[in-house]
Amino acid sequence: MAATSEKQNSTKPPPSPSPLRNSKFCQSNMRILISGGAGFIGSHLVDKLMENEKNEVIVADNYFTGSKENLKKWIGHSRFELIRHDVTEPLLIEVDRIYHLACPASPIFYKYNPVKTIKTNVIGTLNMLGLAKRVGARILLTSTSEVYGDPLIHPQPESYWGNVNPIGVRSCYDEGKRVAETLMFDYHRQHGIEIRIARIFNTYGPRMNIDDGRVVSNFIAQALRGEALTVQKPGTQTRSFCYVSDMVDGLIRLMEGDDTGPINIGNPGEFTMVELAETVKELINPSIEIKMVENTPDDPRQRKPDISKAKEVLGWEPKVKLREGLPLMEEDFRLRLNVPKN
Ligand SMILES: NC(=O)c1ccc[n+]([C@@H]2O[C@H](COP(=O)([O-])OP(=O)(O)OC[C@H]3O[C@@H](n4cnc5c(N)ncnc54)[C@H](O)[C@@H]3O)[C@@H](O)[C@H]2O)c1
Ligand SMILES: O=C(O)[C@H]1O[C@H](OP(=O)(O)OP(=O)(O)OC[C@H]2O[C@@H](n3ccc(=O)[nH]c3=O)[C@H](O)[C@@H]2O)[C@H](O)[C@@H](O)[C@@H]1O
Incomplete structure (x- = not known):
């Protein structure tokens, strides 16, 4: 356990906003950049932010794991713009807020090209911070509960420094996210940038890639295809699953609040992978089997957010229970897999 961010607050004021922000050409009150906005969480964040006409x-x-399909209802809208851009390259635009989500999130995809994943986390975050500095924008990083590694403290408060293998296949x-958090605080202390850090815990919902590899999308797709649910051994490892609308609500509150974070955003309801498989089986396809398969290295054995800080500072807590969220995701997967409900 160690000191939290409150003690590390900046002494410098944030830089002045770009003069262009108030120019007559700026048609709206708030220009918001979402890196990684074509992905799962990002596209839901776009939907929510677009509800506000200002x-x-x-x-x-860069569409590595995201797609235009996720944003199709906004393409052509006068308040919406989509840029094919890799965050490892600099981006020069005028914005007031930056939600920096760009990074593959499923272990299968982030391990596919680990050097690129590191570059996205380090160079990508540097580029987004450079942009924030140049235009005086506030920036939010979507960090992860994986900064706690295979945690030795349970549940995990923000003050826990983690138990992370620096040379493993998940590193x-x-x-990468730990360095991204460091960069955020260094820019905050050195340049006065307004930062926000969310430590996101496993999030699920409609629009996850069907063959994404993450456990909830795997189980739902397997149940609908009539395949056995693949529980990776030992099956007693736990995760806490947050429905995506709760996550988006938490991220916006964090961005518009006064606390830099890091703040855990997740649902504290904790399940073993066997329990999750049994729940999916019961809700979606009671006739399927559950089979035990080999696991991957360094898989965290337990994970559950302590959300006291989010409750206190953001007035936030999740509303959607797992048994309510799974059927909403099932509906979306049925449409995309073309498996009608009997
Ligand atoms: N979903 C979760 O459970 C979870 C948990 C913890 C943290 N997070 C974080 O939240 C963010 C979004 O996760 P998600 O679940 O929506 O994942 P996702 O893979 O659906 O979305 C990531 C998006 O980033 C884009 N991207 C990847 N590398 C890029 C690059 N170099 N340049 C530009 N775009 C790039 C992808 O194409 C995709 O659209 C990520 O930063 C992830 O680390 C997610
Ligand atoms: O919340 C987080 O911070 C992290 O959570 C996930 O990482 P992980 O929990 O390992 O995600 P999954 O791949 O969904 O695995 C969850 C558990 O399910 C198990 N699993 C996975 C897939 C499967 O088919 N069966 C199965 O039992 C894994 O062994 C693991 O124990 C995300 O993918 C990360 O992007 C995110 O940062």
Whole structure:
């Protein structure tokens, strides 16, 4: 356990906003960039932010794991812009807020090209911070519960420094995000940038890639295809699953609140992978089997957020229970897999 961010607050005021922000050409009150906005969480964030007519939303995404399909209802909208852009390259635009989500999130995808994952986390975050500094924008990083590694404290408060393997196959992601958090605080202390850090815990919902590899999408797709649910051994490892609308609500509250974070955003309801498989089986396809398969290295054995800080500072807590969220995701997967309900 160690000191939290409150003690590390900046002494410098944030830089002045770009003069262009108030120019007559700026048509809306708030210009918001979402890096990684074509992905799962990002596209839901776009939907929510576009509900406010004073927001203009710009998405920058390289489509590694995201797609235009997720944003199709906004393409052509006068307050929406989509840019094919890789965050490892600099981006020069005028914005007031930056939600920096760009990074593959499923272990299968982030391990596919680990060097690129590190570059996305380090160079990508540097580029987004450079942009924030140049235009005086506030920036939010979507960090992860993986910064706690295989945690030795349960549940995990923000003050826990974690138990992370620096040279393992997950390190490109968890150490990458840890460096990204460091960069955020260094820019905050050194340049006065307004930062927000969310530590996101496993999030699920409609629009996850069907063959994404993450456990909830795997189980739902397997149940609908009539395949056995693949529980990775030992099956007693736990996760806490947050429905995506709760996550988006938490991220917006964090961005518009006064606390830098890091703040855990997740649902504290904790399940073993066997329990999750049994729940999916019961809700979606009681006739399928559950089979035990080999696991991957360094899989965290337990994970559950302590959300006291989110409750206190953001007035936030999740509303959607797992048994309510799974059927909403099932509906979306049925449509995309073309498996009608009997
Ligand atoms: N979903 C979760 O459970 C979870 C948990 C913890 C943290 N997070 C974080 O939240 C963010 C979004 O996760 P998600 O679940 O929506 O994942 P996702 O893979 O659906 O979305 C990531 C998006 O980033 C884009 N991207 C990847 N590399 C890029 C690059 N170099 N340049 C530009 N775009 C790039 C992808 O194409 C995709 O659209 C990520 O930063 C992830 O680390 C997610
Ligand atoms: O919340 C987080 O911070 C992290 O959570 C996930 O990482 P992980 O929990 O390992 O995600 P999954 O791949 O969904 O695995 C969850 C558990 O399910 C198990 N699993 C996975 C897939 C499967 O088919 N069966 C199965 O039992 C894994 O062994 C693991 O124990 C995300 O993918 C990360 O992007 C995110 O940062």
